[in-house]
Amino acid sequence: MLDDRAKLLLKALVERYIADGQPVGSRTLSRASGLELSPATIRNxxxxxxELGLIASPHTSAGRIPTARGYRLFVDTMLTVQRDELPAMLIMPEQPQKVIANAANLLSNLSQFVGVVMSPRRQSVFRHIEFLRLSEKRLLVIIVSPDGDVQNRVIFTQADYSQSQLVEAANFLNANYSGLAMEQVRERLQSEVEALQSEIGALMQAAVNVGTEALSDTADSVVISGERNLLSVSDFSSDMGNLRRAFDLFEQKTQILRLLENSSKAEGVRIFIGGESQVVPFExxxxxxxxxxxxxxxxxxxGVIGPTRMPYDKMIQIVDITSKLVSNALSHRS
Known part of the structure; x- marks a missing residue:
């Protein structure tokens, strides 16, 4: 536990380092904190x-910089955010993917770092399905989602179906399962398939399997904007190794997806500080x-991805407001 004096000095040190990017010495800290303490007291x-692992000395300099643990304590207990300082910028309620791209650009432009948005998770719900016979044991499955998106998939079957059988199967699926998720259709088919002709039942099961894949394959994609902003951040521009690792992260996207997936399980703004977990792989x-x-x-x-030395209060405002804008744009879409 820190006493009030230590908390105030840590807060002043973090804020000064975020602003200047230079190790903070005891004399600078004395001025920044407003405390009338002797240099010896501040050094102690x-x-x-x-010793608590909250700050570190980067080299022989007398100054100190915050560690990931120090940033975490600052963010969790010392950060005050004025949420009305940032003007709300509108995102036009166009098509969902356009809203997502606009949001990534907005996050990047406002933060001057990297904006990332995970596309909305889609349930594999179908509104209408059709089968078209292409050749012997080769069919085209046409699946229409509730929002009108059309997916086509070719499947190969063990049996050869006539066009009348294909119409019969499609009519049954549309009449009984339209509006349900493919996972629900699969469960219900397993219990009801015995009442159907076995060959038609097998066709329906195959259609559900390919439909699940077709309607879900655009889910969980990530839109990233503003990677080049990191070139103007001294923490990266002065260290090509850091910059290369950051761009590798954006290129792979899988770690970012995992991070955003973790974030979606909690309400409100979350902050992941580098080095705290495998999700953000470097400090x-x-x-x-x-x-x-x-x-x-x-x-x-x-969210926003940037250097550990970022103005967290401003980033929280930007992310919080953008999430509300995106929610409104997508929810009010006709």
Missing amino acids: VMADLE ELSVVSAPYEVDGQIVGTL
């Missing part, structure tokens, strides 16, 4: 903070994220 407190990066909703249901996550 800094030694205590260093120079931090992520500020928040989930967004469609009609009250969380469907995705968005």
Whole structure:
């Protein structure tokens, strides 16, 4: 536990380092904190903070910088956010993917770092299905989603179906299962398939399997904007190794997806500080994220990726407001 004096000095040190990017010495800290303490007293407190792993000395300099643990304590207990300082910028309620791209650009432009948005998770729900015979044992499955998206898949079957059998199977699926998720259709078919002709039942099962894949394959994609902004951040521009690792992260996207997926399980803004977990794989990066909703249901996550030395108060505002704008744009879409 830190006493009030140590907390105030740590807060001043973090804020000064975020602003300047230079190790903070005891004299600078005395001025920044507003405390009338002797340099020796400040050095003693800094030694205590260093022993607790909250600050570190990067080299022989007398100054100190925050560690990931120090940033975490600052973010969790010392950060005050004025949420009305940032003007709300509108995202036009166009097609969902356009809203997502606009949101990534907005996050990047406002933060001057990297904006990331996970596309809305889609349930594999179908509104209409048709079968078209292409050749012997080769069919085209046409699946229409509730929002009018059309997916086509070719399947190969063990039996050869006549066009009348294909119409019969499609009519049965449309009449009994339209509007349900493919997973629900699969469960119900397993119990009801015995009442159907076995060959038609097998066709339906194959259609459901391919339909699940077809309607879900655009889910969980990530839109990333502003990677080049990191070129102007001294923490990266002065270290090509850091910059290369950051761009590798954006290229792979899988780790970002996993991070955003974790974020969607919690309400409100979350902050991941570099080095705290395997999700953010190195200490120079931090992520500020928040989930967004469609009609009250969380469907995705968005956020800002930048240097650990970022102005967290401003990033929280940007991410919080953008998540609300995206939620409104997607929920009010006709």
